[in-house]
Amino acid sequence: MKMKLMLGLIAGAAMVAVTFSTFAADGAAKPKPYPLKTCVVSDEPLGGDHGEPYVFVHEGREVKLCCKPCEKDFKKEPAKYVKKMEAAEKKK
Numbered sequence: 001m002k003m004k005l006m007l008g009l010i011a012g013a014a015m016v017a018v019t020f021s022t023f024a025a026d027g028a029a030k031p032k033p034y035p036l037k038t039c040v041v042s043d044e045p046l047g048g049d050h051g052e053p054y055v056f057v058h059e060g061r062e063v064k065l066c067c068k069p070c071e072k073d074f075k076k077e078p079a080k081y082v083k084k085m086e087a088a089e090k091k092k
Contacts, residue, residue, distance in 0.1 A: 029060065031057045031060055031061055031062040032060060032061045032062060033062055034055075034061075034062045034063060034064045034085070035085055035088040035089045035092060036064070036084075036085065036088050038066075039053070039064070039065045039066035039067075039070055040063065040064075040065065040074070040081045040084055040085055041065055041066075041070040041073045041074050041081060042065075042066055042070055044066040045066070046064055046066060048066065050066045050067040051067075053065060053066060054066070054067055054068045054070070054071060056071070058074075058078060058082070059078075059082075061082065061085065063081075063085075
């Protein structure tokens with residue numbers, strides 16, 4: 001009895017996982033594109049001496065930084081940097 005219940009729970013969990021992974025792949029909204037040609041934290045050009053930009057998504061918005069270490073500063077004051085990106089979007 002316990003084995004049937006356990007197998008049923010595992011099968012149910014697998015179906016839910018497949019459903020959500022399919023939804024995420026097909027129905028997830030694309031993040032809002034990054035509006036600057038420079039790092040929002042350091043103002044360094046993207047793709048410069050640091051190599052390829054470090055890219056991540058913050059609250060549905062794409063963020064590009066000149067390097068991974070800038071993420072620490074971004075996460076300390078994300079509202080400050082989001083505001084800077086929003087100002088750049090308004091200029092476009």
